[in-house]
Amino acid sequence: MTSTPTRARPAAPPEPDRPAPALGAWGRRTAAALSFRNIGAVYVWLVIVVLFSVWVPETFPTAITVKQVLNGNAVAGLVALSVVLPLAARVFDLSVAFIMSLTSVLTAYFMVSTGLGPGAAIALAMTAALLIGVVNGIVVVVLRVDSFIATLATGALIQSLITMVTNDSSITGVQLLAKPFASIAQLDAGGITLPVLYLLLAASAIWFLLEHTASGRRLYATGFNADAARLQGVRTDRLRFLTLVASALLSGFAGIVFASSVGSGSPTAGTPYLLSAYAAAFVGATQLRAGRFNAWGTVLAVLLLGTGITGLGLATSAQWAASLFTGSVLIVALVLTGGRIALPTVLRRRKSPPAEPVTTPDKEIS
Amino acid sequence: MTRPLLRVAALSKRFGGTQALKDVDLEVAPGEIHALIGPNGSGKSTLIKILAGYHHADPGAVAELDGEPFDLSQVAASRHDRLRFVHQELGLVGELSATDNLALSRGFARTAFGNIRWPEMERRTTALVERFGLAIDVRRPLALASPVQRAVVAIAAALQGWEGRRGVLVLDEPTAVLPPGEVARLFDIVREIRDTGAGVLYVSHRMDEIFALADRVTVIRGGRRIATLPVAGLTPRSLAELMAGEEMETDHRPASAPGPSEAVLEVRDLWAGPLRGIDFDLARGERLGITGLVGSGHEIVPYAVCGAHTGPVRGRLRLPERSERWVDARDADSLGLPLVPADRAGEGVIGDFSVGENLTLPLLDRLRARVGRLHRGREGALAEEWIERVGVRTAGRGARITTLSGGNQQKVVMARCLAQRPPVLMLCEPTAGVDIGTRLQLYDLIERQADEGMGVIVSSSDTQDLLALCNRVLVVRDGRVVREIGGRDITEPALVHAMEGT
Structure with missing residues (x-):
């Protein structure tokens, strides 16, 4: 809970003309950083951990579970991160799941059927992902088709491409299980596999871009109010185009990691990740930078969802529990962001501001 | 009765x-x-x-x-x-x-x-x-x-x-x-x-x-x-x-038009939307009003001049102080003139951004540190400086912009334009939805900029703005400039008659 007694605005830095004691300011900032409003998912996650530790004490609170949650959710995390950049610019890329399937299938196809080495196969698969990103960009930005429908349509096209390559059956081969390729996803240090590192690197890169560069600020501006951003010289079309290319590349990479981890190219590799990616991105947008799609919030959400699903898997054998959990968390998070309000404000029941911004009084803020 | x-x-x-x-x-x-x-x-x-x-x-x-x-x-x-x-x-x-x-x-x-x-x-x-x-x-x-x-x-x-x-x-x-x-x-x-x-x-x-x-x-x-x-x-x-x-009449009346002076902006044969060939020069320190009835085309002039008009545009413009070359109106955005748009919520502010983020959005290139990183310290200082300068009343630069009154939001929009130190400032309906007190502060602010040599274009259908601010007013009807009114002749009836064509 925020400790500021007057106004619910923990994001506001202390006023310069009213210097608070250094410790007070530091304390307030720490309190804001640790507030439920800012990192509610961490507290929910702790509750889940405690809950399952009590429910299934033999299997849940173990090192194996930790590894399983981390290793098992790294690919999901990569896919979730891939939609963060487009979403920040208010672009939906629903083709990420299909791009993921495509690169997994293409890599396997080139290695098994045409005998290329892993490097060449990966390069070709990533080129395909890049091309699809460009096609998405052309359809959405140049031809001005709504991104939600446009990427659903390009997704269907990609799926047909996949069927052409695979006849809808997985591509397997010893090459995929052998050392150099298998290492991409399976090399580990102390039981933590490489994809966890990829996830951290990708999250760091996206975090830096969104939080610490001009381009990141402009991406958010594009997402929040493209007209206003354009008038301020932000090249909104170019940014939206580039986010689609970025999401294609990152989800394409996730497909390759997936192929390496399971040792085959599956025509439906990506589809199960679509919902969870958007769930994580939207839950993530309620965390850390409330109202903004952001990298670490998304990673946090992936871990929260992953922990819950793993725990449910250990505690019950109910197949339906995982989707039930994902769906419930998503709805709760969206209800909280839908009104752009975090929990404490709701509980405080502040009166909503007058409907007319025109008459919003000056005095209210002084 | x-x-x-x-x-x-x-x-x-x-x-x-x-x-x-x-x-x-x-x-x-x-x-x-x-x-x-x-x-x-x-x-x-x-x-x-x-x-x-x-x-x-x-x-x-x-x-x-x-x-x-x-x-x-x-x-x-x-x-x-x-x-x-x-x-x-x-x-x-x-x-x-x-x-x-x-x-x-x-x-x-x-x-x-x-x-x-x-x-x-x-x-x-x-x-x-x-x-x-x-x-x-x-x-x-x-x-x-x-x-x-x-x-x-x-x-x-x-x-x-x-x-x-x-x-x-x-x-x-x-x-x-x-x-x-x-x-x-x-x-x-x-x-x-x-x-x-x-x-x-x-x-x-x-x-x-x-x-x-x-x-x-x-x-x-x-x-x-x-x-x-x-x-x-x-x-x-x-x-x-x-x-x-009374106070509007006496306090806010430009004393006199500036004497003949070099132009900061020249616009020739501008066609956009309903506009059918508009020419004008804007002098240093001049406050030029452009007005007309809704749909006459006056409201499009600033958008066309700063390259933000969506739709075909024709004409040429130049900033003589910067370059002798004429620029095609289709490339007007290359001049980089800032605009205070008419629709503050829709085109002016980014409601989910803080006051500071709104202020620095067009200035981010100036705030680059190494590896493309945004220099947070300099950004904060810049925002604070302009909040102070234009007198924005806010709880701080981190406050969400929508917590400000319309007039204070407008000050933020103006500040970010002024921070670009443009030769010309363009304003559309600058006082729409602004209360009287803040309105006077905005007039003061605009006047000060003009006194420092900036050319100001005010496109407004609110005759109050024109009366209080302008040295000269162009009245647009059916896409053409039909009257030019200067100095003491700018009166409500004169404006209305010219707008209506009566």
């Missing part, structure tokens, strides 16, 4: 700390066109919204229609069956026909099976609109009808089912969407309604309309009723003084 048809007394309304209306009284007599006039932000739209049931009044207000009291203290779908409204945007659905639109407010005639009796509906609609001497195809989508036809359909929709009874029709700036030639027809219709013994409350901020149409006028300013007077005893000058108040 006979008993008033509509009587409102002691009407007050507070929004948070702002007193939008204070003890306003208003009476509309039967057979009277009563004008309600006041500058933008004076509270007249709040008054109408309270009457319409969109806002509730503060306790203590009294309201009667034909002697019957009704309640203003609740938000309600409708206040009184005989109090009818035509809002500025007319409230019609363009995709639907006149028949459908009329039925939306009063329902459809149905058979016993529940299906709509179209022939009867169409007969009814035709009869209603024919009363106003209008022949339209009642089956065609209204989007295909002319503006005056749509206005008449809106009035017909509002008047449905009050035939033969005395009520009050409230018209909220109905001419805003009409071309000048059709205003006279609308006025005839309004007079006809009055002559049936109904009362008409006619809201406007245009003085010429008051003199052409109204019997009495109530002037409100700053949320208070200033006066209620018969129009016959007024002159444009005395009404302008009532509307503007």
Whole structure:
């Protein structure tokens, strides 16, 4: 809970003309950083951990579970991160799941059927992902088709491409299980596999871009109010185009990691990740930078969802529990962001501001 | 006088700390066109919204229609069956026909099976609109009808089912969407309604309309009723003084036009939207107004000059201080002139951004540190500096911009334009939705910039802005500059006459 007694605005830095004691300011900032409003998912996650530790004490609170949650959710995390950049610019890329399937299938196809080495196969698969990103960009930005429908349509096209390559059956081969390729996803240090590192690197890169560069600020501006951003010289079309290319590349990479981890190219590799990616991105947008799609919030959400699903898997054998959990968390998070309000404000029941911004009084803020 | 048809007394309304209306009284007599006039932000739209049931009044207000009291203290779908409204945007659905639109407010005639009796509906609609001497195809989508036809359909929709009874029709700036030639027809219709013994409350901020149409006028300013007077005893000058108040007249009047001086912006043969070839020069330190009726094209000039007009543009412009080369208007954005847009919420501020983020958005390139990182310290300092300089009242640069009043948001938008140190500043409707106090501060700010040598273009349909700010005003009609008014000759009547072409 925020400790500021007057106004619910923990994001506001202390006023310069009213210097608070250094410790007070530091304390307030720490309190804001640790507030439920800012990192509610961490507290929910702790509750889940405690809950399952009590429910299934033999299997849940173990090192194996930790590894399983981390290793098992790294690919999901990569896919979730891939939609963060487009979403920040208010672009939906629903083709990420299909791009993921495509690169997994293409890599396997080139290695098994045409005998290329892993490097060449990966390069070709990533080129395909890049091309699809460009096609998405052309359809959405140049031809001005709504991104939600446009990427659903390009997704269907990609799926047909996949069927052409695979006849809808997985591509397997010893090459995929052998050392150099298998290492991409399976090399580990102390039981933590490489994809966890990829996830951290990708999250760091996206975090830096969104939080610490001009381009990141402009991406958010594009997402929040493209007209206003354009008038301020932000090249909104170019940014939206580039986010689609970025999401294609990152989800394409996730497909390759997936192929390496399971040792085959599956025509439906990506589809199960679509919902969870958007769930994580939207839950993530309620965390850390409330109202903004952001990298670490998304990673946090992936871990929260992953922990819950793993725990449910250990505690019950109910197949339906995982989707039930994902769906419930998503709805709760969206209800909280839908009104752009975090929990404490709701509980405080502040009166909503007058409907007319025109008459919003000056005095209210002084 | 006979008993008033509509009587409102002691009407007050507070929004948070702002007193939008204070003890306003208003009476509309039967057979009277009563004008309600006041500058933008004076509270007249709040008054109408309270009457319409969109806002509730503060306790203590009294309201009667034909002697019957009704309640203003609740938000309600409708206040009184005989109090009818035509809002500025007319409230019609363009995709639907006149028949459908009329039925939306009063329902459809149905058979016993529940299906709509179209022939009867169409007969009814035709009869209603024919009363106003209008022949339209009642089956065609209204989007295909002319503006005056749509206005008449809106009035017909509002008047449905009050035939033969005395009520009050409230018209909220109905001419805003009409071309000048059709205003006279609308006025005839309004007079006809009055002559049936109904009362008409006619809201406007245009003085010429008051003199052409109204019997009495109530002037409100700053949320208070200033006066209620018969129009016959007024002159444009005395009404302008009532509307503007003395302080505006004296404090904010440019002393004189700057002497001949080098141009900072030259625009030649500019075509965009309704604009059909506009030429002008803007001198250093000059405050040039561009005005006209809605749709005349004046509002497009700043957008076209800064390259933000969506649609074909033609013409050339140059900044002589910067380069002798003429720039094609299609590449106008390469000049990088900043714009304070008309629609603050839609095009001006980014509502989800903080004050600081809004301020620095166009300046981010200046704040680069190594590896493309944004220098947070410099960004904060820049934001603080400009918040201080233009006097934004905010809890801090981290506060969300939408927590600020309209006027303070406008200051932020202006500050970020000024921070780019442009040779020319362009403003569209700079004081729309800004309260009187902040408005004066904005005038001061603009004046100071001009005194330092910046050229300022103010595109506004609010004559108050032009009177208070400009050394010279270009009046645009039908896409061309029809009048140029300078210095002391800039008066309300002169502007209105030039805008209307009378």
